[in-house]
Every structure is written in C-alpha cells, then in structure tokens.
Amino acid sequence: MSVRKVLNIMFAKAGSGSITTRVTLPISWIKKMGLSPDNRQVTAEFDGKKITITKAD
Secondary structure (H helix, E strand, O other), X not given: XXXXXXXXXXXXXXXXXXXXXXXXXXXXXXXXXXOOOOOOOEEEEEXXXXXXXXXXX
C-alpha cells in the first residue's frame, strides 16, 4: 500500500549566507523502514523530477 502526504520544505540560512533545506518525515514511516538513531543511513536518488529515499544496505 502506497501512502502519499504533502510535506513542506524548510529553508534555513546559515551564518555564511548559504541556504540549506530540510524535510521532516513522519516517524511512523521511519520506523517502518527500520531506521533508528543507531541505524539511520539512507540512500537518496534524484532523477530530475523525483527524489527516492531508501534504507542503505
């Protein structure tokens, strides 16, 4: 079953003037992926239109 949710991108300006972004993901999704503070590595892929995040092997 696929779940879709509209999320906001957060933009933050660093002291050097550069801009960084963040997305907060629902904790239920993170837990279902088997991620935790001790096991938090993911792989992100970008194809020009879509970002896919998967648990790293």
